Amino acid sequence: xxxxxxxxxxxNAMEKAASSGWIVSEIGWQCLDNFHESLRAFENRLKLQQxxxxxxxxxxxxxxxxxFLVVTPLPALEIIRNMRGWPGFDSLPLNQLKxxxxxxxxxxxxxxxxxxAALQQExxxxxxxxxxxxxxxxxxxxxxxxxxxxxxRLSVAIQKYLSKCLNHCRIDCLRPAELKSIxxxxxxxxxxxxxxxxxxxxxxxxxxxxxSSLRLYTPACFPAxxxxxxxxxxxxxxxxxxxxFPAMRSFAAPSVxxxxxxxxxxxxxxxxxxxxxxxxxxxxxxxEGVFSDNESGGEWDSxxxxxxxxLLGADHAxxxxxxSSLYRLTRERKSGKDKWIxxxxxxxxxxxxxxxxxxxxxxxxxxxMVGEIADQLLGKDAMNYRDAQNLWKSKLRLFVVMSSSTLExxxxxxxxxxNIRTAATVRNWCASWNIGPGSWRDFERLLEILGLxxxxxxxxxxxxxxxAAHRKAGFQLATRLLEMMQGQSLSDLMCNGMxxxxxxxxxSNCKIAYEVIAIIPEECEVLPNHLNQPFPLH
Amino acid sequence: xSSVEKSDWIQFLHRLGLEVYRxxxxxxxxxxxxxxxxxxxxAGVIIASGILAAKYRSLxxxxxxxxxxxxxxxxxxxxxxxxxxxxxxxKRKVGTIVGVEDGIRGxxxxxxxLDNLEKKSNGKEFTRFVKPRWLPAVQELExxxxxxxxxxxxxxxxxxxxxxxxxxxxxxxVLVGKPHQDCLIVDVKNRVTEELKDSVELNRLxxxxxxxxxxxxxxxxxxxxxxxxxxxxxxxHIAPEPEPGWEHAIICGSLNFLRYWDECDSAVRIAIxxxxxxxxxxxxxFANEIYYQxxxxxxxxxxxxxxxxxxxxxxxxxxxx
Numbered sequence: 001x002x003x004x005x006x007x008x009x010x011x012n013a014m015e016k017a018a019s020s021g022w023i024v025s026e027i028g029w030q031c032l033d034n035f036h037e038s039l040r041a042f043e044n045r046l047k048l049q050q051x052x053x054x055x056x057x058x059x060x061x062x063x064x065x066x067x068f069l070v071v072t073p074l075p076a077l078e079i080i081r082n083m084r085g086w087p088g089f090d091s092l093p094l095n096q097l098k099x100x101x102x103x104x105x106x107x108x109x110x111x112x113x114x115x116x117a118a119l120q121q122e123x124x125x126x127x128x129x130x131x132x133x134x135x136x137x138x139x140x141x142x143x144x145x146x147x148x149x150x151x152x153r154l155s156v157a158i159q160k161y162l163s164k165c166l167n168h169c170r171i172d173c174l175r176p177a178e179l180k181s182i183x184x185x186x187x188x189x190x191x192x193x194x195x196x197x198x199x200x201x202x203x204x205x206x207x208x209x210x211x212s213s214l215r216l217y218t219p220a221c222f223p224a225x226x227x228x229x230x231x232x233x234x235x236x237x238x239x240x241x242x243x244x245f246p247a248m249r250s251f252a253a254p255s256v257x258x259x260x261x262x263x264x265x266x267x268x269x270x271x272x273x274x275x276x277x278x279x280x281x282x283x284x285x286x287x288e289g290v291f292s293d294n295e296s297g298g299e300w301d302s303x304x305x306x307x308x309x310x311l312l313g314a315d316h317a318x319x320x321x322x323x324s325s326l327y328r329l330t331r332e333r334k335s336g337k338d339k340w341i342x343x344x345x346x347x348x349x350x351x352x353x354x355x356x357x358x359x360x361x362x363x364x365x366x367x368x369m370v371g372e373i374a375d376q377l378l379g380k381d382a383m384n385y386r387d388a389q390n391l392w393k394s395k396l397r398l399f400v401v402m403s404s405s406t407l408e409x410x411x412x413x414x415x416x417x418x419n420i421r422t423a424a425t426v427r428n429w430c431a432s433w434n435i436g437p438g439s440w441r442d443f444e445r446l447l448e449i450l451g452l453x454x455x456x457x458x459x460x461x462x463x464x465x466x467x468a469a470h471r472k473a474g475f476q477l478a479t480r481l482l483e484m485m486q487g488q489s490l491s492d493l494m495c496n497g498m499x500x501x502x503x504x505x506x507x508s509n510c511k512i513a514y515e516v517i518a519i520i521p522e523e524c525e526v527l528p529n530h531l532n533q534p535f536p537l538h
Numbered sequence: 539x540s541s542v543e544k545s546d547w548i549q550f551l552h553r554l555g556l557e558v559y560r561x562x563x564x565x566x567x568x569x570x571x572x573x574x575x576x577x578x579x580x581a582g583v584i585i586a587s588g589i590l591a592a593k594y595r596s597l598x599x600x601x602x603x604x605x606x607x608x609x610x611x612x613x614x615x616x617x618x619x620x621x622x623x624x625x626x627x628x629k630r631k632v633g634t635i636v637g638v639e640d641g642i643r644g645x646x647x648x649x650x651x652l653d654n655l656e657k658k659s660n661g662k663e664f665t666r667f668v669k670p671r672w673l674p675a676v677q678e679l680e681x682x683x684x685x686x687x688x689x690x691x692x693x694x695x696x697x698x699x700x701x702x703x704x705x706x707x708x709x710x711x712v713l714v715g716k717p718h719q720d721c722l723i724v725d726v727k728n729r730v731t732e733e734l735k736d737s738v739e740l741n742r743l744x745x746x747x748x749x750x751x752x753x754x755x756x757x758x759x760x761x762x763x764x765x766x767x768x769x770x771x772x773x774x775h776i777a778p779e780p781e782p783g784w785e786h787a788i789i790c791g792s793l794n795f796l797r798y799w800d801e802c803d804s805a806v807r808i809a810i811x812x813x814x815x816x817x818x819x820x821x822x823x824f825a826n827e828i829y830y831q832x833x834x835x836x837x838x839x840x841x842x843x844x845x846x847x848x849x850x851x852x853x854x855x856x857x858x859x
Contacts, residue, residue, distance in 0.1 A: 002736070003579060003732075003733075004580060004733075004736050007547075007577055010576065011576070011577075011847060011849070014576055014847070014848070014849045015847060015848055015849070018847075018848030018849060019848070179814075180814035182577065182579075201816070203813070204813035204814045207813040207849075208576035208813050208814065208849050231574065231822040231851065232572055232574065232822065232825060232851050232852070232853040233826040233829045233830070234829055235851055235853050394833060397833055398833075398858075401858040427831075430830075430831055431830040431831065432832070433830060
């Protein structure tokens with residue numbers, strides 16, 4: 001077939017997919033939850049006993065088993081059968097290893113084996129069962145269905161297994177890279193949470209999926225999060241405008257159904273339409289500023305400070321300033337059910353933080369949304385303020401272009417007594433996302449270099465107002481997110497030791513909650529910009 | 539009408555080329571467009587067709603007096619030659635000037651040439667009036683080439699009717715009349731030249747369908763490719779890396795964008811990225827870096843946005859780098 005004709009077909013199929021978005025099914029799976037929690041508890045115990053190294057192979061086997069159970073349609077027994085011959089997964093000296101376990105660890109180990117055995121009793125993988133039920137109800141006679149395979153070694157098994165379940169369709173078991181071709185399928189099926197696709201470079205299957213219909217099946221304990229496909233900053237395609245045409249975002253707005261055939265899950269409904277909230281924000285009143293401050297340059301202080309070391313869930317850690325405070329999430333058990341929900345967020349001193357607490361950290365800011373809200377808060381003055389900001393920014397950019405380098409500005413700033421250290425600071429000033437120099441004195445020097453002294457008052461007032469509006473917008477977004485967190489299920493946190501909370505539709509801010517595992521008694525010294533930034537332990 | 543039927547990626551890409559040409563003015567700074575498409579194929583050539591359409595539609599044909607050619611009486615020339623049997627092909631033939639005669643629409647240049655049409659008489663000489671619209675494209679030759687070898691002519695355009703619809707009769711005559719340096723396409727030459735052999739129905743470009751399909755090569759006309767007459771009247775260039783002297787540059791592929799964006803000195807640059815490319819993330823990061831250093835925003839026309847397929851992302855800015 002002519003390649004362009006194939007392209008026509010591909011574009012049309014993707015338009016269909018874009019208008020319906022991803023159909024995500026989050027499926028309650030009690031046996032998997034039990035196995036997942038048992039494994040996590042056992043891992044933590046081994047770490048505490050500091051013998052997790054010797055159990056490495058066993059833990060790796062369990063994690064791989066869990067992984068394949070979640071990301072393939074195969075039932076547990078089928079996965080075990082396939083993994084049997086794989087190198088590194090045979091002849092584990094469990095009896096010798098067990099001798100080193102303490103009483104608690106033995107109990108957790110027994111519980112893990114029980115849950116493992118329970119999974120083997122299940123004849124079907126609930127994810128596959130749901131997929132087969134969905135697909136059987138659609139007209140797919142002879143149609144091509146693509147199923148993503150996480151590992152080439154399982155492709156044949158997956159294809160064989162699914163072909164038996166869906167004998168009227170043609171199943172292609174593909175690695176993500178194979179979906180880069182122009183081939184278009186009637187259905188694209190992904191098993192397991194989407195998050196792992198973000199890091200392995202196959203995010204494109206969510207941005208430009210090669211099928212007319214897109215389905216994702218994942219256990220409720222690993223919820224899906226479809227990435228937003230468009231990536232150009234400031235791109236005007238966040239909404240369809242008046243064209244009535246579906247925006248790209250529709251790929252990222254999946255319709256999620258929660259299958260509760262094994263365990264009821266009732267998530268609180270979060271409104272995805274926050275326009276009303278945005279519209280209700282009161283206008284901002286910014287007082288006349290006094291534009292004087294210390295010499296700071298707005299750069300990070302490079303002197304190390306004393307910090308507490310805190311071990312977090314999900315194999316993360318964080319450095320905290322012992323004299324500071326942060327947000328702690330409070331939780332409560334939903335009445336009559338084995339389920340935790342977020343009951344609120346409170347401010348707490350770092351010195352009061354202890355094991356079992358759930359701490360909240362900033363994962364992503366509001367992005368360009370902050371600017372939009374800030375302009376709304378500034379009301380009719382926003383245009384004037386932005387004009388004033390553009391005046392000095394465009395002059396600075398021109399200056400940089402004419403001198404072919406930001407170094408000349410840096411040099412001139414230093415000659416005028418500024419402490420700014422690198423040309424990166426000047427580059428940041430040129431960027432639109434930057435409001436202005438952090439120090440008024442530096443700002444004054446910059447305006448002198450640009451020959452804009454006579455506009456000083458106007459520009460300073462504009463910068464002051466924009467900065468206040470951005471601060472307020474960020475605060476509003478954060479407050480809104482904290483409000484939305486109330487009543488949300490903490491199943492992810494309870495299973496994984498961490499959970500992400502996203503802003504509503506159109507807002508990119510995100511907070512991430514970690515359970516505190518332990519606090520290391522010894523303090524250490526870190527750079528200030530490393531504080532409050534959770535990082536993985538390996 | 540459903541949104542699925544409404545979207546047309548070809549019309550969108552062609553329109554994007556038109557709008558980019560329209561929006562690039564000397565005052566606007568260096569216009570830069572970043573485009574993310576699900577497939578890189580055809581995107582570059584269709585955008586180029588839009589740019590060329592915008593340019594040539596607005597061009598008027600230079601006025602040429604056929605009597606000016608009388609001083610070259612008996613001299614060899616090459617000239618555009620339309621078939622009279624309703625065919626759509628435009629050829630370049632060679633012949634000798636035999637005079638100027640009064641036609642119905644005024645004086646016409648008369649040229650004697652050799653033809654091989656069997657249904658007439660094989661290899662016999664004929665005389666033809668050169669239409670006024672083709673007069674600017676008549677070229678004087680140093681010496682008369684081998685007429686036997688030239689009796690088939692050399693193809694200038696596969697479907698001049700479609701070019702007339704897209705560019706207007708005068709614009710089409712200017713395009714095929716002489717070489718132009720309009721559009722540089724930085725891409726894989728083999729793939730692009732394969733794409734150029736394809737044709738697009740005119741209604742896919744937003745025109746009335748009469749006129750038949752537009753052969754992409756008729757419009758894009760890359761130098762060094764195709765029949766001799768097309769090579770001599772090129773409008774574009776396909777190259778693996780940027781070259782100086784081209785007003786518009788279309789850089790296809792994330793890697794090309796990362797390597798060559800800064801090296802490209804064209805006044806208008808369009809980068810086409812595809813999410814399935816390995817370097818896509820890095821390329822988007824680079825595009826966003828350029829976005830933050832823009833000197834101005836460029837507002838994208840609503841009509842263009844209305845045509846945009848859901849899988850396509852677009853950013854237009856004016857920048858200095």
